[in-house]
Amino acid sequence: MARVVVEVMPKPEILDPQGKAxxxxxxxxxxxxxxxxxxxxxxxxxxGEITPERIEQAxxxxxxxxxxxxxxxxxxxxDG
Amino acid sequence: xxxxxxxxxxxxxxxxxxxxxxxxxxEYRSIREILRRRPTSCELAMYSVMWSEHCSYKSSKVxxxxxxxxxxxxxxxxxxxxxGEQAGVVDxxxxxxxxxxxxxxNHPSYVEPYQGAATGVGGIVRDILAMGARPIASMDSxxxxxxxxxxxxxxxxxxxxxxxxxxNCLGLPNIGGEVVFDASYYGNPxxxxxxxxxxxxxDLHLAFAxxxxxxxxLYGATxxxxxxxxxxxxxxxxxxxxxxxxRPSVQVGDPFTEKLLIECTLELFAAGVVNxxxxxxxxxxxxxxxxxxxxxDGGMHIDLDLVPLRDNTLTxxxxxxxxxxxRMAAVVEPENLDRFFExxxxxxxxxxVIGEVTEGDRLVIDWHGETVVDVDPHTVAHEGxxxxxxxxxxxxxxxxxxxxxxxxxRPGNGPELEEHFRRVVVSPNQCDKSWVTDQYDRYxxxxxxxxxxxxxxxxxxxxxxxxxxxxxxxxxARFTLLDPYVGAQLALAEAYRNVAATGAEPVAxxxxxxxxxxxxxxxxxxxxxxxxxxxxxxxxxxxxxxxGNVSFYNRTGETNIMPTPxxxxxxxxxxxADRVKSRFQNQxxxxxxxxxxxxxxxxxxxxxxIHNHIGGNPPKPCLEAEQALAQVLxxxxxxxxxxxxxxxxxxxLAVALAESAMLSxxxxxxxxxxxxxxALFSETPGRVLVSLxxxxxxxxxxxxxxxxxxxxxxxxDDGALTITGQFAIAVSALRREWAATIPVxxxxxxxxxx
Numbered sequence: 001m002a003r004v005v006v007e008v009m010p011k012p013e014i015l016d017p018q019g020k021a022x023x024x025x026x027x028x029x030x031x032x033x034x035x036x037x038x039x040x041x042x043x044x045x046x047x048g049e050i051t052p053e054r055i056e057q058a059x060x061x062x063x064x065x066x067x068x069x070x071x072x073x074x075x076x077x078x079d080g
Numbered sequence: 081x082x083x084x085x086x087x088x089x090x091x092x093x094x095x096x097x098x099x100x101x102x103x104x105x106x107e108y109r110s111i112r113e114i115l116r117r118r119p120t121s122c123e124l125a126m127y128s129v130m131w132s133e134h135c136s137y138k139s140s141k142v143x144x145x146x147x148x149x150x151x152x153x154x155x156x157x158x159x160x161x162x163x164g165e166q167a168g169v170v171d172x173x174x175x176x177x178x179x180x181x182x183x184x185x186n187h188p189s190y191v192e193p194y195q196g197a198a199t200g201v202g203g204i205v206r207d208i209l210a211m212g213a214r215p216i217a218s219m220d221s222x223x224x225x226x227x228x229x230x231x232x233x234x235x236x237x238x239x240x241x242x243x244x245x246x247x248n249c250l251g252l253p254n255i256g257g258e259v260v261f262d263a264s265y266y267g268n269p270x271x272x273x274x275x276x277x278x279x280x281x282x283d284l285h286l287a288f289a290x291x292x293x294x295x296x297x298l299y300g301a302t303x304x305x306x307x308x309x310x311x312x313x314x315x316x317x318x319x320x321x322x323x324x325x326x327r328p329s330v331q332v333g334d335p336f337t338e339k340l341l342i343e344c345t346l347e348l349f350a351a352g353v354v355n356x357x358x359x360x361x362x363x364x365x366x367x368x369x370x371x372x373x374x375x376x377d378g379g380m381h382i383d384l385d386l387v388p389l390r391d392n393t394l395t396x397x398x399x400x401x402x403x404x405x406x407r408m409a410a411v412v413e414p415e416n417l418d419r420f421f422e423x424x425x426x427x428x429x430x431x432x433v434i435g436e437v438t439e440g441d442r443l444v445i446d447w448h449g450e451t452v453v454d455v456d457p458h459t460v461a462h463e464g465x466x467x468x469x470x471x472x473x474x475x476x477x478x479x480x481x482x483x484x485x486x487x488x489x490r491p492g493n494g495p496e497l498e499e500h501f502r503r504v505v506v507s508p509n510q511c512d513k514s515w516v517t518d519q520y521d522r523y524x525x526x527x528x529x530x531x532x533x534x535x536x537x538x539x540x541x542x543x544x545x546x547x548x549x550x551x552x553x554x555x556x557a558r559f560t561l562l563d564p565y566v567g568a569q570l571a572l573a574e575a576y577r578n579v580a581a582t583g584a585e586p587v588a589x590x591x592x593x594x595x596x597x598x599x600x601x602x603x604x605x606x607x608x609x610x611x612x613x614x615x616x617x618x619x620x621x622x623x624x625x626x627x628g629n630v631s632f633y634n635r636t637g638e639t640n641i642m643p644t645p646x647x648x649x650x651x652x653x654x655x656x657a658d659r660v661k662s663r664f665q666n667q668x669x670x671x672x673x674x675x676x677x678x679x680x681x682x683x684x685x686x687x688x689x690i691h692n693h694i695g696g697n698p699p700k701p702c703l704e705a706e707q708a709l710a711q712v713l714x715x716x717x718x719x720x721x722x723x724x725x726x727x728x729x730x731x732x733l734a735v736a737l738a739e740s741a742m743l744s745x746x747x748x749x750x751x752x753x754x755x756x757x758x759a760l761f762s763e764t765p766g767r768v769l770v771s772l773x774x775x776x777x778x779x780x781x782x783x784x785x786x787x788x789x790x791x792x793x794x795x796x797d798d799g800a801l802t803i804t805g806q807f808a809i810a811v812s813a814l815r816r817e818w819a820a821t822i823p824v825x826x827x828x829x830x831x832x833x834x
Contacts, residue, residue, distance in 0.1 A: 010332075013305030013391060015404065017334035024428075070192045071330055 002050045003079040004058045008067045009039035042066050043079065050078055082396065083121040084450040092118050101128035107465050114459045122445065122452040125397040126460055129363040130370060133632055136464035139598035140630040143611050147625045150618050154587040156652055159624055160284055166207045166359070167277075168626020170588045172652045174547055175281050179213045182221070182274040182553065182592040182648045184631035189271040192330045193238025197271050198246035199333040199405050204275040205250065206359035206408065209342055212285035212349050213277030216525060217539055218247045220257040220273050221553045221592070221646055222516070225266025227508035227825045232261070235269050237826065243273070244519035249335035250342070253528045254520035255537025257553055261508045264557075267636030272592040274553060274648050278541055285349060285357060290376045292439045294355060295417060296369070299424055299431035300341045300407040303365070304390035307331040307403025337406040344427035345408060351423060353416035360407040366400045366460070368409040369435075370443055373457035376411075379442045380457065382435035396447040411437060471608055472601035481562060483695030485681040490757050497757060498807035500690055504761070505738045505814060507689040510731045511821035529656045533743065535578040535727045536651065538659055546655035550584035554649075556730060557642035558683045559698035564606040568613035568645045569701045573765050574729050575649035576621055580710035581725045581768050583660045583717030584651030589618065591628035591647055596640025598632045606643040614645065620703040623649070658717045663743035665723035667797040670774050671748060673733065675709055675767030676788040679758050685731040686761040705766045705787075712783050713768060721776045721783070728767040734760040736769045737801065742815040747800045750793035756806055771795055 010016045019037040026034050044061070046054050059076045067074040081087075088094075098108040101124065111119050111127050119127060133139060152159045160169040160177050167181035185200025197220075205215045220243050224232050247254050257274070307329060348354050356376070358368050365387065373380040384396050394402070412420050417433075424431040438444075443460070445453035491497040504510060513532065522531040529548060530538035536552035554574040560567025572589065579586045591614065596603040618625060628648075634641040653659065681687060682696025716722050724744075726736045733752075737760075741748055752759040772780060781789065802808040 014330070015301070015304055015306060015332040015334060015390065017332070017336065020334070021336070068192070071195065071332060 002046045004044045004046055004050065004055065004076060005079045006042040006044065006058065006062045006066050006074055006076050007039060008042070008072050008074045010037060011071055011073055014071045082447055082450060082452060084452055085120055085454050086450070088118050088120045094118065096121070096124055098124065098128070101125070102132055103128050107131060110465070115455065120452050122396050122400055123455060125401050126366040126370065126453065129366050129401055130460045131464040133598065135363050135367060137630055138465045139467050139469050139604070139632060140607065141466050142468055143608050144630070146611060146615055150615060150624050152624055154624060155585060155622050156587050159588070159626060160281065161211065162624065162626055165627065166210045168588065168590065169211060169284060170626065170650060171281070172541065172547065172549060174542055174545060176541055176547065177279050177281055177284065178276060178549055178650065179208055179211045179279065180274065180276040180551065180590055180648065180650055181207055181627050182272050182590045182646065183207070183629040184592050184594060185271045185273060186268060186594065186631055186634055188330065189239050190235065190267065190269055193235050194242035194245070195330055195332050197239040197242030199331050200271050200273040201243055201246045202333045202335065202338050202405055203361045204273045205252070205338065206361065208275045208277035209345050210357055210359045210408070211277065211279070212283045213279040214346055215252055215275055215277045215342060216527070217276050217537065218252050218254045218274065219537060219551055219553055219648070220254065220271065222258065223260045223262065223265045223270035223644065225261065225269070226263050227261045227822065229266050231266065233826055239269065239271055240516050240519055246333055246335045248521045250339050251524050253522045253524050253531065254517070255522055255528055255531040255539065256534070256551065257532070259513045259516050262557065262642060264639065264641045268634045268641055270594050270634065270644060272553070272594070272646050274551070274590070276549070276551060283349060290355060290378065290437065291413065292378050292437055293414060294437040295412050295414060295433045296372070296380060296382065296435040296437065297410045297412055297420065297431055298387060298407060298434045299410065299429055301334065301337050301404055302388045302390040302430065303394070303399055303402050303407070304404045305394055305398060305402065308398050308401045331403050331405050333405045340427045340429050341406055341408060344424055344429045347423050347427070348410070348420060351419060353420045354410045354412055356411040358409050360409060362403060364400065364402045364404065370457040370460040372409060372411060373443045374461045376437065379438040379440040379444065380435060381438045382445045384445055384447045386432055386434045388430060388432050396452055469598050469604045470601040471605040473605050474602040480695050481697055485684070485687045485693065485696055488687060488691045488693060494806040498809055500686065501734050501760060502809065502814065502817070504685055504689045504731050504734055506817045506821055507685065508821055508825070510685060510735050512819040513822070514819065515822040529659055530582055530661070533739065534662050535581040536584065538582055538584065538653065538656060540656045546657050548653045548656035550579045550582050550651035550653060552578035552649050553646055554578060555644050555646040557644040558688065558694055560610060560643045560645060561694065562683050562696065562698045564609035564643050565613035566698050566701065567643070568610040569617040569703065570698060570765055571645060571647045572614060572617040572621070573701045573703060573706045574727065575647045576623070576706055576710065577727045577768065579649045579651035580713045581660065581662070581727045583658050583714065584653040585714055586621065586623055586649050586651045586710065588624050588626050588650050589647050590626055591645060593628065593630045594634050594641065594644040594646065595632055596635045600640065603640055610643060610645040617703055621707060658720065660717050660722050660725045662726040662740060663724055664740050664746040664748070664771050664795045665744065666773070667746060667795055668774070669723050669771040669795040670777055670791055671750065671769065671771050671793040671795060672780065672789055673767060673769055673792050674712065674784065674787060674789045675705070676764065677759060677762050677767065678764045680762045680764045681758070684761060684763045685735065699764050701765050708787050709766055709768060712787055715783055716780060719779070721780050722770050722772050724771045726769045728769060729763065732761050732763050733769065738814060740769060740771070741801055741811050742818060745811065747796040747798045747802070747811055748793050749796050749802045749804065751804045752792060756803060
């Protein structure tokens with residue numbers, strides 16, 4: 001089974017309250033000089049061969065459901 | 081390279097992107113005249129946002145000025161602050177004051193429903209906070225396209241989750257509002273967020289920057305590149321071709337930062353270390369600095385390099401225009417600085433001195449040691465263009481008014497009447513809104529007395545005496561479309577009646593005037609008529625307008641929304657223990673209708689649901705009768721005569737009766753006047769359905785005096801709504817269908833692609 005990975009990140013200009021909270025928590029725990037932005041990763045198992053059509057399908061899925069393209073960017077790549 | 085003032089003087093003929101920033105040619109010309117040179121790109125950024133319709137009220141100013149003729153007093157005494165402040169402040173007695181305001185966040189909520197609605201809640205809460213008040217509750221009036229329209233399935237859940245997510249995290253109860261569906265809001269939903277706060281009289285604070293040498297402090301969140309879609313014209317296209325890509329115009333809110341900001345700000349006020357304070361909303365630092373400076377007696381010097389940034393690629397133009405959320409500005413005397421920073425540190429709130437108040441009257445802003453802004457702040461904040469836009473009564477209005485409901489088919493027998501009754505009650509605009517309001521916390525803080533689906537939300541303010549407030553928001557835009565003057569008065573009357581029905585005395589209003597394009601003379605006519613209607617109405621009712629908001633350009637393509645002048649009414653109740661609920665309470669109680677029913681079916685819910693018809697003339701409001709009705713309700717509540725009281729509005733007696741029964745589980749046996757159809761569906765204003773023990777009927781009758789009142793039936797425990805001689809309908813089955821309308825519509829719709 002082939003796998004496609006979609007990584008979604010808040011756009012660089014957009015405030016990321018979760019990442020900010022993690023950054024603050026790390027600082028309180030003594031990890032200095034670390035700044036975090038938090039996104040999400042989707043692993044999509046694909047039946048059969050990975051073809052350009054399959055990538056296109058995964059990209060459409062990312063664009064319409066996995067990412068909120070108003071405030072998030074995404075990348076689609078083949079895993080492995 | 082930075083466009084400094086010196087550079088602007090040296091290069092007077094540079095072409096500037098004023099049109100892309102939304103300025104008109106004559107507006108750009110007047111900026112050049114004011115400055116007697118071309119503006120720098122930073123100045124252009126400031127003027128363009130501050131002179132936008134949203135910030136300058138350039139199309140509405142001449143009309144809003146008419147509100148000034150209203151007395152600045154409520155039935156409970158003089159206003160402590162009125163229009164022009166960030167929010168109006170009303171004295172409610174016992175040294176308590178209440179501040180409340182409603183504001184629109186319509187367009188951002190269409191682009192990104194969750195964050196648009198969330199930041200709408202956050203913005204209005206900061207307005208309340210800036211008055212020195214503790215925010216204690218929210219309310220939200222939401223309007224969407226048809227419930228079965230595909231995009232409603234994207235916009236509605238997103239907006240509701242955003243309102244709930246932000247408000248719940250802040251720990252503010254959401255005590256009511258509206259959810260309305262109409263095709264005209266498709267592609268332009270309305271999100272009107274109301275916030276209410278409470279303070280002691282001595283804690284009132286007005287924003288100004290006074291005293292040379294005092295420091296200007298920016299505190300709260302860092303400044304990022306959000307909400308500056310427009311400024312990218314300056315950044316990327318004109319001055320630096322390799323600059324950042326076009327910035328998104330969306331802002332993301334962080335309610336936990338806002339919560340810290342609330343606690344921090346209230347402690348700063350209590351410690352007496354701030355001279356002036358202002359929230360940063362639309363137009364960000366441009367707005368806060370120019371407004372603070374022009375409200376004071378001096379000038380201001382700001383060093384933009386000191387603004388803490390989340391993204392250090394931001395250009396000075398972008399920093400000035402950024403609408404990053406959860407930020408406030410304060411003016412602080414030097415000797416209070418240490419204490420100020422100590423309090424901010426305690427709440428983990430970042431605070432930075434970014435400038436100071438100066439002698440003279442200029443707002444000067446530096447960037448990298450060079451002056452990029454040198455303006456009279458008054459010209460930025462208050463001397464924007466003022467338009468006397470052309471107005472014209474729409475030529476389609478006569479035909480619309482002539483197309484009455486007289487020719488529409490009416491139910492001919494009992495079963496048909498039952499079918500119409502059922503269809504109106506379960507229709508999207510009349511159905512159960514729990515799917516929406518169950519996503520909101522309505523009990524947090526422990527002082528919520530009433531919340532949706534009651535006629536108004538109610539909060540206890542004083543735990544000792546039970547002193548409390550009630551709030552209702554209303555607008556039936558179908559009536560406003562047919563006649564904006566009368567429609568606005570009907571919105572006012574409905575909000576007034578909703579507050580009175582719960583036992584509170586209506587005292588003051590805030591308004592949110594949502595209209596189409598001001599460049600359309602028909603829209604300007606609607607706007608002007610609605611304002612006149614509100615003013616005349618408020619004069620009679622004795623309720624001042626304490627402030628509010630205008631939202632123009634609400635349209636999809638060339639189609640303007642129905643004019644929607646939302647009224648938020650504040651009421652005061654001496655003891656919340658006297659509050660009256662809308663649902664039936666006891667079997668055997670008499671059901672009485674207060675007020676007179678006329679043949680008012682034009683623009684009604686019946687006409688909409690059964691015939692998809694809008695036309696004719698709205699009901700005639702009689703505000704003196706509303707006042708008399710309110711007096712009866714207030715006295716009846718004080719004397720504990722009533723078991724329930726429910727306002728009649730959309731859907732008339734049919735909907736009021738069905739709700740009173742469905743929410744309680746009781747049934748009712750009704751004997752209605754001969755024309756049962758009109759009795760059930762007419763929307764004559766000035767009516768309230770009450771229930772009370774038979775033993776108290778004569779006392780109520782005495783209270784009513786000349787006010788028409790008629791016994792219509794009795795509360796039963798047989799689980800049926802029986803209209804004698806017509807039909808009987810099972811309450812539980814009706815309730816199931818009524819509760820299913822929204823969930824069913826949203827679940828069966830496919831999620832539309834973004």
